[in-house]
Amino acid sequence: MTRVLEVKGMKKYFGGIRAVDGVDFHVNQGEILGIIGPNGCGKSTLFNCILGQLTPTDGEVLLEGRPVTGLYPSQLNRLGVSRTFQLLQVFPTLSVRENLILAGQEHRGTKLTRLFGRGDAGLTDAANRMIAFFKLEHLADQKAGGLSYGQQKLLDAAMAFMAGPKLVLLDEPAGGVNLTMLAALKERLEAINREQGATFVVIEHNMDFVMSLCSRVVVMAEGRVLAQGTPAEVRADPAVVEAYLGH
Amino acid sequence: MTTRLDPNLAVILLAAPILWFAPAGFKAYGLYVVSLWLVMSIAAMGLNLTLGYAGLKSLAQAGFIGIGAYTTAILTKTFGVSWPLAFLASGALSFAVGVVLGFPALRVKFHYLAFVTLAFAMFVFLVARNEEWLTGGVYGFSNIPRPVIFGLDLSRALPFYRFVLVVTVVLSLAMWWLLRSPWGRAFLALRENWMRAASLGVDIRTYTLMAFAIGSAWGGFAGALYAPLVEFIDPAPFAISASFVMLLTVVVGGSGFFLGPFVGAFLSFVLPELLRVTGGWYLVVYASVVLVLLVICPTGILGLVERARDRLSQRRAAALRDAARPMLEGSEAR
Ligand SMILES: Nc1ncnc2c1ncn2[C@@H]1O[C@H](COP(=O)(O)OP(=O)(O)OP(=O)(O)O)[C@@H](O)[C@H]1O
């Protein structure tokens, strides 16, 4: 099986705080990998190091076998890696459709062809399809800032899919989302994984969500990998129960 | 799908012929004031791109007007270069200076741009005042020629005003195109959330630099018109205070609104002239108007218009909801 993403010996220290302290893991093509762990164990920091948001203290990131450590976030995105952040990140004064067009436009042609080409970079239809896919039709022309929290969370996720990425890293997509929205989100993620073969890494605290969505789970504690395996294996691991699930 | 004419484009296309004919009866002074309004609108349009759309705090727009004005004055008067070439050189030089200034500033931290541009505005003023061999120092540069284009003599006030109008329309259309292209969306994304934009593939360094450099080029273009408009330049109009007036112009008109610069420049450059009849009080009246405006509407005049429109559409939506209520109640009763 090809490894879409491989992380080797990742470390990130903030002064004396060892937020990430030697993490190794990989993600296979088409997999949905979960990352769980107590608050402050370094999950978001790990994402930010993988995605070039932070400079790692040490460690290596391989995308389909090629080293990509130290690339800018925008460069990684153009290589087919997209993400969402733990805190909601949409463009509040742009409409839902404009948010989605923005999310795809930098993958169309070059800066120069975009400057002289169409205003929507030819993405209006694709944006409308994504809007329909996430059932946001009635909100397409509304400013994103006026949507409910759950709707913005859906839009945030939809933006990560606009460019047809091969790898998507989602940081707590279910955080603060109500049950109906959560079911919708899970169904959408599964559909994109199935139909487009996109690979996912999902950080989540919602155990039901992780355990039912993911084929494999990495458990972190205090900046390290404590255990990894199928949801059933992880649940049965005494160390995991001790460190995390037991609480 | 029917394509609707963009309202901003419609305003430009509609206003152009009106502005062509309307001031025909004005005296020379009136024509000077409307010409100044258009020239300053161009400079404000540039700053509106940098500040209003891309959210970058530049405090040097008058410095770029100065670069354009002196470049055009020196090239056309001393070297006899034709005005169109001097115009392009003014824009290109301002663009290049923008790149050189912006590049190191952006590598450090975004808000450093404010400090760098402030220092730069001071630098331009000092060069203009002290380097007499180049700029004429405090005595300035007089008898700057008005251009002759395609054999048309533009030295009289009305033809020159119309020429300024044509250039303004062309630059407005270019800016409109830039802002409606994916670049415009990328600029907005920088302003609203650059971190998210980067994660969506937006090359934030290049776009930031371009927003600043293009905005600066518009300042240079405005300067290239300003020099032959006033026919005499000295360092005073390019002092730091003038850069703050540009900032105020953009904010009062409505920062991030396409037509905001025209509204703002009207307030900053035409209103004071209209208020001259009030004698010594005109500055006080002007300052109070601006102050009150900013207190009741921090998003500028066009922000006020948009707010009214939002409120109207909300009221309409509420009316529709009210109209639908009997149907809901009916269905519950059943
Ligand atoms: N920029 C920073 N500077 C200093 N310390 C930081 C910084 N970012 C994170 N940390 C610290 O690193 C540790 C890991 O934080 P991180 O946000 O990665 O945790 P997390 O696993 O994502 O937690 P949560 O589940 O609450 O989101 C925490 O102790 C945090 O305080």
Ligand SMILES: [Mg+2]
């Ligand atoms: Mg986190």
